[in-house]
Amino acid sequence: MRKLLVCLVALLLHGAVVTAAELRGTGDLGIVIERAAGSVQIVETTHRVALGRVEGLGDLSHASAVFSRDGRYAYVFGRDGGLTKVDLLERRIANRVVQAGNSIGGAISDDGSLVAVANYEPGGVKVFDAETLTPVADIPSVTLADGKRAKVVGLEDSGHRRFAFSLYEAGQTWLADLADPAHPKVERFENVGKLPYDALVTPDGRFYIAGLFGEDGLALIDLWHPEKGATHILEGYDKGEEPLPVYKMPHLEGWAEAGDLLFLPAIGRHELLVVERRDWQEVGRIPVHGQPVFAEARPDGRQVWVNFAHPDNDVVQVIDVPTLRVVDTLRPGKAVLHLEFTPRGEQVWISARDSDEVVVYDTETRTVMTRINAAKPSGIFFTARANRIGL
Incomplete structure (x- = not known):
């Protein structure tokens, strides 16, 4: 009888765990940042629903996230220095450090x-064990004339336990090798340009590109051949023109690659730059509704969807890549902050902060599939990112 009772208790406990995880895979899950509430909603893209909310993540006014290899855990980076590990299956905080x-x-x-x-x-950059969030490395940036350290921006995975990042006030890019986390090896690229403000790694992991706020052009480092140093591309693209006020800086991780073309927001312009990937030369410009912030390519590369800075931030435009023309102008809601495609691109999820909604579109018909209530939503991140380089 005692053995039977032990077995029954074990089965009940197992059932409770299964219920919490709902025997669910993670491939169609994601999170929506609720910036004002310090919470995230866990969403599922197959049925386009919210599964639950996890609270207590601190200041999420400029939050982003990455995922564990299996897609079970989201690591959320908060503006207050918080690093929170969220269990997407059990919908709870698994660990958190400030x-x-x-x-x-x-x-x-x-x-x-x-x-x-x-x-x-x-x-600087601090590095943690992904399982336990135990600190394993601390890489301080350079000290400036005022005694403070330079801000670190544009931190990207660059393969083989390496991270690339830029130092905003110092005009430098560093490549940190953490093969041995206790003894990081840092390669410094100095004088990359004025005020690098954000960066991306191309989807094949080869190039690190940093935007330069203080000058036209971008800094490029070939991660296959870092010994070549940093070079400049697209220099003087705005030469001779009066720039417009910049209300919000473009996000480089949102810059779109479609085939051999890159679509880049022009700082202070109502334009996208079209760049040929093979030689990094500008091959065209596309006039758009406002100052672009994110330009995101549908996974098949056929479309690029663009959102804009204030005061034009209630609009999303769709660009047809073969013709390089705007083919649709949509109004999802007030203050569109972010957009994210499902892995195969049949849906795009758009956050409309001041409408307190996430709006899901069919990307082929460009019709609204559903609207999901959310408290001041901003970033949307799907677990497919776990399998992409540079995110």
Whole structure:
């Protein structure tokens, strides 16, 4: 009888765990940042529904996220220096540390073992064990004339336990090798340009590109051949023209690659630059509704969807890549902040902060499939990112 009771208790406990996880895979899950509430909604893209909310993540006013290799855990980087590990299946905080005073995002290593955080205050990068969030490395940035450290921006996974990042006030890019986390090896690229403000790694992992706020053009580093140093591309694209006021900086991770073309927001212009990937030369410009913030390519490369800075931020435009023309102008809601495609691109999820909604579109018909209530939503991140380089 005692053995029977033990077995029954074990089965009941197992059932409780199964119920919590709902025997669910993670491939169609994601999170929506609720910036004002310090919470995230866990969403599922197959049925286009919200599954639940996880609270207590701190200041999410400029939050981003990466995922574990299996897609079960989201690592959320908060503006208050918080790094929170969220269990998407059990819908709870698995671990949380406040590791700095002000942070601006992070990355996870290609093997899923290390999570790195870019910090404004104090400037530098801190690296944590992805399983336990135990600190394993601290890489301080350079000290400036005022005694403060330079802010770190544009932190990206660059393969083989390496992270690339830029130092905003110092005009530098560093490549940190954490094959041995206890003894990081840092390669410095100095004088890359004025005020690098964000960066991306191309989807094949080869190039690190940093935007330069203080000058026209971008800094490029070939990660296959870092010994070549940093070079400049697209220099003087705005030469001779009076730039418009910049209300919100473009996000480089949102810059679109479709085939051999890159679509880049022009700082201070109502234009997208079209760049040929093979030689990094500008081959065209597309006039758009406002100052672009995110330009996201549908996974098949046929379309690019663009959102805009204030005061034009209630609009999303759709660009047809073969013709390089705007083919649709949509109004999802007030203050569109972010958009994210499902892995095969049949849906795009758009956050409309001031409408308190996430709006889901069919990308072929460009019709609304559903609207999901959310408290001041901003970033949307799907677990498919776990299998993409540079995110």
